[in-house]
Amino acid sequence: MTELEYCVLGIVWEGGPLTAYEVAKPFAESPSSYWSGSAGAIYPLVRRLEEKGFLRGKSAQWNSRRKRVLTITEQGLAALREWLAPPFPPSAGAASFDPIRTRVVFINALPAKARARFFDDAERVVREQLTGLEELYAAQRETGTMALDALSTLGGMHELRARLAWLSEVRRELSS
Amino acid sequence: MTELEYCVLGIVWEGGPLTAYEVAKPFAESPSSYWSGSAGAIYPLVRRLEEKGFLRGKSAQWNSRRKRVLTITEQGLAALREWLAPPFPPSAGAASFDPIRTRVVFINALPAKARARFFDDAERVVREQLTGLEELYAAQRETGTMALDALSTLGGMHELRARLAWLSEVRRELSS
DNA sequence: CCGCTCATGTAACTGGTTACATGATTTA
DNA sequence: TAAATCATGTAACCAGTTACATGAGCGG
Incomplete structure (x- = not known):
């Protein structure tokens, strides 16, 4: 199953x-x-x-x-x-599969310029998805009592915010 | 590909x-x-x-x-x-697939007693995985300079910590 | 000499994908 | 009346899984 x-x-x-x-x-x-x-x-x-x-x-x-x-x-x-x-x-x-996390491991295969754009773009796509989830969450909450699907959406939001925090940490670490 | x-x-x-x-x-x-x-x-x-x-x-x-x-x-x-x-x-x-997040949506199909144990056990399995990642991270850092695979592991740690925070938020929300 | 790691593969299966096909009903 | 939605399915394909099979080299 x-x-x-x-x-x-x-x-x-x-x-x-x-x-x-x-x-x-x-x-x-x-x-x-x-x-x-x-x-x-x-x-x-x-x-x-x-x-x-x-x-x-x-x-x-x-x-x-x-x-x-x-x-x-x-x-x-x-x-x-x-x-x-x-x-x-x-x-x-277990931690789940994150395509950005996966790519970071091989980021040195990129030339320096593309490496800089990597993090900008990664943040962009995560932020976009996060905005989508926030809107969905708002709509799901509207119906009154805290529904379980809203709580699930909230879980996704937590994950994406953590990913953003991690991304800026990585960026900081790599620039030093 | x-x-x-x-x-x-x-x-x-x-x-x-x-x-x-x-x-x-x-x-x-x-x-x-x-x-x-x-x-x-x-x-x-x-x-x-x-x-x-x-x-x-x-x-x-x-x-x-x-x-x-x-x-x-x-x-x-x-x-x-x-x-x-x-x-x-x-x-x-996008937010990735999280089996616990998925199950939460249907948690009302469980009798009240099992519902309480659900969160204890969810926290347990996430904590266990987190410990594993922390150990792996320590080992990966040991080699000196911040390696990319260590940063990737760090990403997983961020995700799991976010999941724990979310789990306690859900628990709080559902008990009220 | 036993079991582990290195090393290479194959075979059957399976769950899901994309794309196709059909047709009724509803809505703009 | 055209487009979207409801509704049901099939067919070819594909990547990955489990399990099997083989055999050399090495450490205790």
């Missing part, structure tokens, strides 16, 4: 009954490039989860339009809970 | 000539679960890079032991530089 599969379980648990199309939407709209929400990922995936007995699909009609709505089963909820519940595997706490 | 392919280019640029085995080692030893460094990934990959003309392989002998050492070509270096140089794609600045 992949993270995507568990997330689908979670989405259906929270908002079901849903069509596969509706399940895919939040992934497609997510600001994280980790999630794509493409049809080619979702449709085979829900079939897999149905075969495992974690989701139940029901054909529904709505204005002569074919539709198949998904519900989570008892087994599906149990699997979701097992995924969510501690203890977490050590890898769950 | 994947991130892994560019990284291999970078490693050969930095330390070449190297065998594929030696190229794989730093990935296998990396504390990040993103990199595996398995043979099944590396050997087909270096063949691909050779076919593209980015790496050159040369058979070498050492005590009647077969060995194939890799060097980066001019084209390979150009490709590496293009990957390293700004402008970065917007996705390079």
